[in-house]
Amino acid sequence: MSLIDLANPTRFLALSARVLPWLVAATIILLAIGLYQSATAPDDYQQGATVKIMFIHVPNAWLSMFVWGVMSVASLGTLVWRHPLADVAAKAAAPIGAAFTFLALLTGSLWGRPMWGTYWEWDARLTSVLILFLMYLGLMALWRAVEDPSRAARAAAVLTLVGALNLPIIKFSVDWWNTLHQPASVMRMGGSTLDKAFLIPLLVMAVAFTLLFVTLHLAAMRNEILRRRVRSLQMMQAGRKAA
Amino acid sequence: MTALSALIRRDIKIALRVGGGALIGVLFFLTVVVLMPFALGPDLALLSRLGPAILWLGALLASLLTLDRLFMADHEDGSLDLITMSRTPLELACAAKALAHWLAAGLPLVVAAPVLGLLLNLDMAATGAVALTLLAGTPALTFTGMIGAALAVTLHRGGLLMAVLVLPLSIPVLIFGVAASQAAITGPLSFGAPFSILCALTLVSLVIGPFAAAASLKHGLD
Numbered sequence: 001m002s003l004i005d006l007a008n009p010t011r012f013l014a015l016s017a018r019v020l021p022w023l024v025a026a027t028i029i030l031l032a033i034g035l036y037q038s039a040t041a042p043d044d045y046q047q048g049a050t051v052k053i054m055f056i057h058v059p060n061a062w063l064s065m066f067v068w069g070v071m072s073v074a075s076l077g078t079l080v081w082r083h084p085l086a087d088v089a090a091k092a093a094a095p096i097g098a099a100f101t102f103l104a105l106l107t108g109s110l111w112g113r114p115m116w117g118t119y120w121e122w123d124a125r126l127t128s129v130l131i132l133f134l135m136y137l138g139l140m141a142l143w144r145a146v147e148d149p150s151r152a153a154r155a156a157a158v159l160t161l162v163g164a165l166n167l168p169i170i171k172f173s174v175d176w177w178n179t180l181h182q183p184a185s186v187m188r189m190g191g192s193t194l195d196k197a198f199l200i201p202l203l204v205m206a207v208a209f210t211l212l213f214v215t216l217h218l219a220a221m222r223n224e225i226l227r228r229r230v231r232s233l234q235m236m237q238a239g240r241k242a243a
Numbered sequence: 244m245t246a247l248s249a250l251i252r253r254d255i256k257i258a259l260r261v262g263g264g265a266l267i268g269v270l271f272f273l274t275v276v277v278l279m280p281f282a283l284g285p286d287l288a289l290l291s292r293l294g295p296a297i298l299w300l301g302a303l304l305a306s307l308l309t310l311d312r313l314f315m316a317d318h319e320d321g322s323l324d325l326i327t328m329s330r331t332p333l334e335l336a337c338a339a340k341a342l343a344h345w346l347a348a349g350l351p352l353v354v355a356a357p358v359l360g361l362l363l364n365l366d367m368a369a370t371g372a373v374a375l376t377l378l379a380g381t382p383a384l385t386f387t388g389m390i391g392a393a394l395a396v397t398l399h400r401g402g403l404l405m406a407v408l409v410l411p412l413s414i415p416v417l418i419f420g421v422a423a424s425q426a427a428i429t430g431p432l433s434f435g436a437p438f439s440i441l442c443a444l445t446l447v448s449l450v451i452g453p454f455a456a457a458a459s460l461k462h463g464l465d
Binding site (some may be wrong): 079127130134135137138141142145146151152154155157158159161162163169201 | 390393394397398400404407408410411412414415418432448451458459462463
């Protein structure tokens with residue numbers, strides 16, 4: 001089974017229908033474990049119970065960038081290999097990525113209020129994630145503005161790849177600039193600075209959120225394929241009536 | 244080479260002649276800046292503090308406004324098809340078109356900035372700093388905006404969609420442009436650091452812009 005085999009939408013639908021229930025189950029189980037572990041994790045000696053926002057905030061923030069990465073790969077698939085499912089994948093991922101980005105901003109803002117004393121601060125990390133959110137919205141507007149999906153796909157692919165330049169800026173913004181947002185503490189040279197009591201629930205939640213994205217993405221791709229089929233059936237019917 | 248210089252000369256000529264509309268951007272720039280004191284009140288101290296930001300915002304909006312001319316007119320009269328089919332690489336042709344557009348529409352904004360600085364009560368040093376940052380930064384606005392213009396022309400949609408696509412890409416330029424001008428006026432940070440980043444952004448956009456615009460033209464036109 002290779003990527004080429006999946007180019008047939010019918011085969012993709014059949015395969016994804018078989019995989020999807022397992023993915024849903026795995027997501028629910030991992031989310032339950034992660035949430036339980038997060039809830040029972042000890043309070044931080046400085047932040048108290050608010051440290052638990054981290055278990056939601058950090059996975060959302062990771063996913064906000066990961067989804068753009070997935071869309072960039074899909075865009076390469078659209079432009080370079082003309083893979084027929086690539087633009088479906090890119091289109092289906094955009095609203096999900098926007099939702100993750102919005103939740104990252106929202107939870108970060110709710111966390112910032114008790115910790116920094118402000119809901120919002122124009123520092124580099126927050127600003128670059130806000131730009132990411134705006135680009136997600138722009139991309140969704142682009143998909144909606146054009147009727148022909150293949151034409152919209154190629155335009156969106158170019159824009160996605162240009163927007164991918166923002167990802168390293170977000171990742172390294174806390175190292176390059178002196179920001180209110182703390183620097184990287186999990187994925188950094190010399191190991192994580194996070195205590196095990198926090199690190200393990202965080203990693204479980206990160207995996208659970210990634211599974212959640214894969215599940216939602218697969219379901220959204222199926223919907224998009226079916227939507228396109230309905231559309232072409234409607235067009236055929238309209239054409240038959242006219243003739 | 245002659246093809247590219249011919250393209251640049253042609254685009255500048257078209258932009259400056261009747262119906263070209265390149266200088267409307269400057270007029271818009273002037274209008275936006277004149278609107279600001281009405282909104283903020285004629286407090287000269289406040290205006291001189293906000294001056295660099297106002298000038299940068301005005302220049303950003305003015306360059307955005309003229310961008311849809313970059314490919315639209317050529318698409319309408321068919322010369323864009325000739326350019327895409329010619330032997331000159333499309334990336335170079337896009338770069339040449341953007342350069343011509345900047346010379347006709349971007350450079351006048353830079354020249355107009357010191358005059359508008361007088362209206363905003365900026366002193367000589369501040370005016371010089373803003374003009375210098377605009378000189379370094381407006382090419383980045385044109386070259387990243389070109390991506391949006393190319394997308395808009397392939398989608399037959401201009402206006403608001405292009406603004407929504409282009410503005411997020413121009414935020415870094417705005418941040419460092421204003422930061423450099425503010426640093427030159429008030430300190431305490433140095434002018435050099437944000438200005439170098441601004442120049443770096445311009446150089447990056449000079450590379451990325453033509454390739455992305457050419458890619459979207461190649462894939463989008465039919």
